[in-house]
Amino acid sequence: MSELALRAEKLDASDDLAGLRSRFVLDEVVYLDGNSLGALPANVPGHVEDVVRRQWGELRIRSWDESGWWTAPERIGDRIAPLVGAAAGQIVVGDSTSVNVFKALVGAVRLAGEGRDEILVDATTFPTDGYIAESAARLTGCVPRPLAPAEVPDALGDRTAAVLLNHVDYRTGRLHDLPSLTAAIHAAGAVSVWDLCHSAGALPVDLDEHRVDLAVGCTYKYLNGGPGSPAYLYVRRDLQDRFDSPLPGWNSHAEPFGMRSAYEPAEGSVRGRVGTPDILSMLALEAALEVWDGVPVAAVRTKSLALTDFFLECVEAYLPEGRVRSVTPVAHEERGSQIALRCPDAGDVMKRLIERGVVGDFRHPDVLRFGFTPLYVGFADVERAARVLGEVAGASVA
Numbered sequence: 001m002s003e004l005a006l007r008a009e010k011l012d013a014s015d016d017l018a019g020l021r022s023r024f025v026l027d028e029v030v031y032l033d034g035n036s037l038g039a040l041p042a043n044v045p046g047h048v049e050d051v052v053r054r055q056w057g058e059l060r061i062r063s064w065d066e067s068g069w070w071t072a073p074e075r076i077g078d079r080i081a082p083l084v085g086a087a088a089g090q091i092v093v094g095d096s097t098s099v100n101v102f103k104a105l106v107g108a109v110r111l112a113g114e115g116r117d118e119i120l121v122d123a124t125t126f127p128t129d130g131y132i133a134e135s136a137a138r139l140t141g142c143v144p145r146p147l148a149p150a151e152v153p154d155a156l157g158d159r160t161a162a163v164l165l166n167h168v169d170y171r172t173g174r175l176h177d178l179p180s181l182t183a184a185i186h187a188a189g190a191v192s193v194w195d196l197c198h199s200a201g202a203l204p205v206d207l208d209e210h211r212v213d214l215a216v217g218c219t220y221k222y223l224n225g226g227p228g229s230p231a232y233l234y235v236r237r238d239l240q241d242r243f244d245s246p247l248p249g250w251n252s253h254a255e256p257f258g259m260r261s262a263y264e265p266a267e268g269s270v271r272g273r274v275g276t277p278d279i280l281s282m283l284a285l286e287a288a289l290e291v292w293d294g295v296p297v298a299a300v301r302t303k304s305l306a307l308t309d310f311f312l313e314c315v316e317a318y319l320p321e322g323r324v325r326s327v328t329p330v331a332h333e334e335r336g337s338q339i340a341l342r343c344p345d346a347g348d349v350m351k352r353l354i355e356r357g358v359v360g361d362f363r364h365p366d367v368l369r370f371g372f373t374p375l376y377v378g379f380a381d382v383e384r385a386a387r388v389l390g391e392v393a394g395a396s397v398a
């Protein structure tokens with residue numbers, strides 16, 4: 001056994017989170033794509049079966065009340081809240097991240113008030129955020145300004161209404177400085193909107209502590225909610241009264257069953273709702289979140305950094321120099337929970353890795369992306385992934 005494999009064994013033996021692995025449905029595959037779709041928590045199928053057969057099949061319409069369907073968006077929002085450093089009552093679950101980006105961004109411009117007509121947008125963002133920012137700008141009479149997150153402080157000014165940023169870059173895994181960027185946005189009198197898709201469940205976010213205004217995120221990556229599971233919207237408590245949603249559906253009405261023709265927004269996080277919640281996905285997510293009971297996010301972060309450090313070390317040991325180039329920052333304070341490696345034949349390399357039982361993903365044009373979910377990825381997985389990558393990539397070079 002190699003020195004790295006021995007180290008991996010020791011690291012796994014002393015890992016306090018190692019026991020959580022048995023709470024997921026896993027197999028022989030090394031699964032490093034939890035930053036795209038998290039693995040299935042073992043309790044979810046039984047719970048979904050109950051939701052379908054008993055709650056829907058037997059109780060039918062009664063379940064909106066008796067099974068807590070109607071209040072699920074806020075209840076599950078409160079379950080996510082501690083994972084992103086938010087007190088209860090500020091997060092509502094529902095719709096996709098894309099839809100919540102729209103609600104948050106238009107809501108942010110409306111909160112910023114008159115005379116501010118620019119939206120600064122992370123130019124390196126996952127494309128949907130950019131498309132929606134462009135449309136939100138057109139609808140609100142603003143100008144969208146794409147720029148790198150590092151350029152935000154200098155670009156802020158009297159005209160800035162809102163700034164849409166990613167906490168972790170989906171392609172490179174770069175972690176942006178949420179505390180200092182949020183402070184700069186506030187100093188300019190603008191409103192911050194953070195996309196937490198690649199950070200929630202992988203590292204501490206501390207929304208309340210840094211007084212983030214609005215935030216959105218998905219639940220199918222590090223929160224393991226399942227394919228297409230509903231996203232969430234955070235509106236800081238003191239902004240809720242002024243939050244003016246561009247999608248004021250009947251679910252966010254102060255009296256949804258009053259069936260009134262005039263819209264009157266509900267109080268609190270409910271104001272972020274739109275229409276009938278997607279109950280099956282939502283309750284699968286609720287069950288998936290049970291795995292987090294008693295798991296400190298700080299411990300998850302510590303393990304995440306240890307996993308990504310170890311992966312970089314193994315890649316260096318097992319691959320010929322220059323074969324791949326990491327585009328993920330080395331500094332811990334700038335790294336999320338993934339490693340992105342550039343290599344010219346990345347698409348082909350990933351295909352062969354997957355054939356050999358190591359699943360990551362390929363991002364156009366030349367990025368191999370590996371996500372490390374600390375709840376179920378171990379150090380032996382990391383060593384094996386790098387070793388197989390060395391074999392596969394070595395073969396490509398020949």
Ligand SMILES: Cc1ncc(COP(=O)(O)O)c(C=O)c1O
Pocket residue numbers: 096097098099126128129166170195197198218231
């Ligand atoms: C950073 C980021 N924002 C938004 C999205 C899109 O989310 P959805 O398809 O749920 O709207 C993704 C999807 O992977 C993402 O990574």
